[in-house]
Amino acid sequence: MKEILLSVKNVSYRYNDAEEDEYALRDVSFEFEKGKLYAIKGRSGSGKTTLLSLISGLERCSEGEIIFDNKSLKDINLDKYRSNDIGIVFQSYNLLPFMSASENIILSMDINGNKDKNKKEQAIKLMEKVGLKSSYANRRVLRLSGGEQQRVAIARSLSYNPKMIIADEPTGNLDKKTETEILEIFKKLAHEEDKCVIIVTHSENVCKMVDKVYDLDKKK
Amino acid sequence: MYILKNAWISIVRNKGRNILIGIIILIIASCATVTLAIKNTANDLIDSYVSAYDKEVTIGFDRSNMMKDLNMGDPTGREEVKERFNNIVNLSLDDVKKYADSDYISKYYYTYSIGLNGQSIEKAEVETNNFGRKDKVNTQTDFTLTGYSNIDAMSEFIEGTYVIEDITDNAWDIAFDGDYVFINSELASFNKLSLNDTITLVSEDSKTYEFKIIGIFKENEDSSEPNMSMFSNSVNTIVTNATSLVKITDANTNIKGDIHPTFIINDYNDVDKLQTEFYEKGLDENYILETNEEIANAGVSSVKNVNSFATTFLIITLIIGGVVLFVINMINIRERKYEIGVLRTIGVSKFKLTMQFVSELLIVALLSLLIGMGIGTLSSKGVSNSLLASEISNSQNKNDEINKNFGRGDHGNLGKGRGFAVVEAYDSIDAVVDMKVLVELLGVGLSLVLISSIASITSIQRFSPLTILKERS
Numbered sequence: 001m002k003e004i005l006l007s008v009k010n011v012s013y014r015y016n017d018a019e020e021d022e023y024a025l026r027d028v029s030f031e032f033e034k035g036k037l038y039a040i041k042g043r044s045g046s047g048k049t050t051l052l053s054l055i056s057g058l059e060r061c062s063e064g065e066i067i068f069d070n071k072s073l074k075d076i077n078l079d080k081y082r083s084n085d086i087g088i089v090f091q092s093y094n095l096l097p098f099m100s101a102s103e104n105i106i107l108s109m110d111i112n113g114n115k116d117k118n119k120k121e122q123a124i125k126l127m128e129k130v131g132l133k134s135s136y137a138n139r140r141v142l143r144l145s146g147g148e149q150q151r152v153a154i155a156r157s158l159s160y161n162p163k164m165i166i167a168d169e170p171t172g173n174l175d176k177k178t179e180t181e182i183l184e185i186f187k188k189l190a191h192e193e194d195k196c197v198i199i200v201t202h203s204e205n206v207c208k209m210v211d212k213v214y215d216l217d218k219k220k
Numbered sequence: 221m222y223i224l225k226n227a228w229i230s231i232v233r234n235k236g237r238n239i240l241i242g243i244i245i246l247i248i249a250s251c252a253t254v255t256l257a258i259k260n261t262a263n264d265l266i267d268s269y270v271s272a273y274d275k276e277v278t279i280g281f282d283r284s285n286m287m288k289d290l291n292m293g294d295p296t297g298r299e300e301v302k303e304r305f306n307n308i309v310n311l312s313l314d315d316v317k318k319y320a321d322s323d324y325i326s327k328y329y330y331t332y333s334i335g336l337n338g339q340s341i342e343k344a345e346v347e348t349n350n351f352g353r354k355d356k357v358n359t360q361t362d363f364t365l366t367g368y369s370n371i372d373a374m375s376e377f378i379e380g381t382y383v384i385e386d387i388t389d390n391a392w393d394i395a396f397d398g399d400y401v402f403i404n405s406e407l408a409s410f411n412k413l414s415l416n417d418t419i420t421l422v423s424e425d426s427k428t429y430e431f432k433i434i435g436i437f438k439e440n441e442d443s444s445e446p447n448m449s450m451f452s453n454s455v456n457t458i459v460t461n462a463t464s465l466v467k468i469t470d471a472n473t474n475i476k477g478d479i480h481p482t483f484i485i486n487d488y489n490d491v492d493k494l495q496t497e498f499y500e501k502g503l504d505e506n507y508i509l510e511t512n513e514e515i516a517n518a519g520v521s522s523v524k525n526v527n528s529f530a531t532t533f534l535i536i537t538l539i540i541g542g543v544v545l546f547v548i549n550m551i552n553i554r555e556r557k558y559e560i561g562v563l564r565t566i567g568v569s570k571f572k573l574t575m576q577f578v579s580e581l582l583i584v585a586l587l588s589l590l591i592g593m594g595i596g597t598l599s600s601k602g603v604s605n606s607l608l609a610s611e612i613s614n615s616q617n618k619n620d621e622i623n624k625n626f627g628r629g630d631h632g633n634l635g636k637g638r639g640f641a642v643v644e645a646y647d648s649i650d651a652v653v654d655m656k657v658l659v660e661l662l663g664v665g666l667s668l669v670l671i672s673s674i675a676s677i678t679s680i681q682r683f684s685p686l687t688i689l690k691e692r693s
Contacts, residue, residue, distance in 0.1 A: 053686050056565075058565065058684075058685055058686045059686060079567050079568065079569040079570075080567065081567075082565065082566060082567035083566060083567025083568070084567070088565060088566070090565075090689065092689070094561075094562050094565060094689055095562070096559060096562055096563075098233050099229075107222070107226070107566075108566055110221075110222035110225070111222065111563075111566060111567050111568055112567070156566070
């Protein structure tokens with residue numbers, strides 16, 4: 001039985017300084033189920049990143065609404081939403097460079113309100129889950145490769161066990177082999193851990209590996 | 221809790237910048253401790269010195285009001301001034317009693333003066349070639365009798381201008397009720413008078429009045445106004461009580477009495493209200509109320525100067541320190557924009573992020589404030605005393621210079637009116653860092669931290685995490 005986790009209903013977005021009919025995103029409606037891996041594709045300027053910002057609560061819709069777990073994003077605390085319910089993975093990783101890999105993950109647990117004493121062990125387990133050696137735990141993230149940093153970013157996004165992972169071009173800076181490995185991780189998270197994973201991409205290779213593709217070019 | 225943890229991590233990570241901030245706050249805290257200690261101690265000294273003085277109000281002529289709209293260069297103008305002076309109604313004892321009945325006045329006293337000529341004694345004066353003039357040539361009567369209403373009114377004795385040289389045993393028991401007088405020792409010598417002798421004075425209309433001498437005083441050379449006579453200024457002044465003199469003028473309307481009341485008030489700030497009340501009670505508007513506030517403050521002028529220097533220094537230090545801290549914070553925020561973006565993206569609220577940045581500054585500020593307080597406490601006594609010593613020395617040099625200009629040498633004195641000759645009441649401040657200073661310093665420090673944190677607070681509220689991360693990408 002399909003269980004909708006996120007609905008994007010007739011969403012439009014216009015920048016504050018844009019002309020009246022100049023939309024970055026216009027009348028978009030998508031549905032996302034638990035346990036499935038999605039791709040949102042489109043050319044540059046098609047509004048992919050804008051949609052991701054709206055879904056992750058970093059921006060608010062100009063029109064329409066987004067429903068997460070039967071609640072409109074308009075009615076919930078978006079800081080809590082980002083620190084509890086969804087995990088965000090960026091193309092440029094967005095890790096704090098002055099912290100080690102495990103510190104980045106533990107910080108995310110702290111923000112979530114995790115009071116466990118063994119957070120470091122939990123962080124190391126998460127690192128191992130995304131294919132990183134435990135010996136990397138104390139390594140500054142800047143001393144890790146792009147693929148390794150992206151794995152840390154994924155581990156960070158999983159640190160509070162969110163229902164949904166949103167990834168913005170997560171493999172954009174990575175080689176083919178690493179791209180495939182990272183996509184495998186996302187696939188596992190969707191299919192084995194019942195998470196809803198949404199990947200924003202323009203890569204055809206990514207689109208081939210997901211359960212469903214939404215094409216923003218057709219919506220424009 | 222993670223906010224404090226993050227704050228501490230950031231402090232350690234940005235050691236250089238935080239040490240710089242710490243040093244700036246340390247300097248501000250040390251200066252603020254010293255200046256606040258000086259200010260508080262100086263204020264206490266000033267309060268205690270000024271409170272030792274009665275807050276006196278006297279009635280004087282309002283010369284500027286009397287000269288208003290008149291041209292003194294013009295004979296008509298001069299005539300008009302003369303007429304205005306003549307038209308002013310002299311104060312009577314009844315007036316003084318009426319004015320004294322006020323909520324602003326705690327007590328009052330007065331001196332009552334009349335002029336009489338000598339009959340059994342001679343006025344002390346000597347023909348000299350000194351500038352071709354006789355002593356006291358302008359005096360209309362031989363003697364001025366000054367009657368005091370009570371012992372509080374005897375300001376010349378209280379201030380030490382007159383000093384008792386000899387006195388009868390019961391003098392102070394009878395001094396304020398009867399025809400008894402104190403005379404100047406020079407007048408006593410001039411007329412070969414001694415205690416318990418009786419003198420006879422005579423009015424212009426030939427009525428005679430007898431007084432018994434119960435005391436002999438002399439004028440203190442140190443505190444008297446300088447003159448060019450061989451006698452002291454008060455040689456022909458006869459001191460008595462106001463009651464006797466009022467009786468004389470009541471009985472003989474040809475003798476005009478001159479009354480000088482002194483009202484003691486609780487607060488100098490009430491003077492304007494008191495003056496309005498006096499006018500409402502009928503005081504001529506050509507009179508004005510004058511206070512002894514300036515004289516009361518004169519003994520602590522150097523302490524006041526040090527106090528005002530300390531205040532100015534404190535304000536400048538706080539402004540410069542605040543601006544520098546603000547700028548450092550702005551740079552800090554610009555450098556940490558990316559960190560703000562990441563933290564906002566992963567769910568840290570604006571409030572918590574603001575708390576983290578303010579906590580970082582607070583931790584550094586508190587450590588620096590503590591050390592600064594210690595340095596300030598150790599140095600406040602030395603700094604305050606050295607400032608006061610330098611201020612007294614400047615004031616003394618000015619005084620010496622003016623005295624030299626008048627040919628009075630290095631140790632001469634120009635008297636109260638000159639302003640520089642008043643001996644300083646304190647030669648040390650010994651500024652103390654007490655609980656009040658510590659609380660004030662903490663208040664100043666925290667305010668400074670909050671004001672300089674405005675940069676962080678506004679930036680955090682304004683920054684869009686997505687924009688920051690896009691810029692970074």
